[in-house]
Amino acid sequence: MTEQEAYQEHIRYAHDTYCRIVIRHASFDAARMLAGGVALIGTTLVPLLSGLFG
Template sequence: MTEFEEYQKHIQYTHNAFCRIVIRHASIDAARKLYSKWKREISLEYLSEEKFMPFAATDEYFAKPPSSEEYPFTVCGQTVMLSNPDLAAALSSLPETEQEIIFLYFFEHLTHEEIGKRYGRTRSTAGRHIYLDLRRLREEMEVLAHEQASPL
């Protein structure tokens, strides 16, 4: 081994040791910050032990009674019974492929990779479609809730 190669090897070892020390000290600093944050936090459990006071009041007169109705939703040749009418209506308004993707992920418990293979997509593309479908479903449910809240 030449003198230049030995010098390069020495520089590499020195750099690696320096990096390990910096990372170690950064992790120690992060742990100290978390510990000091946890020391300053106050738990609200003592409120429930001494005297229970509700955080908000509700008027029972306007509250909707809990519904025991179930709303059927058919996708992929299977029927799923949903207890939320807004969710059932929002799912029904989505295109069929989006309904199938949501069904496969949440009811059949398929992975992103398996869903991607089924539709000829990659794992990450299938995950992105699930995310976009959920966002579209949430927006549709907000529209339905707004329409129900505002009388015409």
């Protein structure tokens, strides 16, 4: 394996790991929003639209 190939493999691995973490955190946020009816946007708690009209 050349140095170029090793570097490309490292970049692919790092990108895949980053994507897995982002998706995992998004799923936690979605579950939290569904369970509590509140979304955290920045540092402000905002009721979900379904909570406003329900």
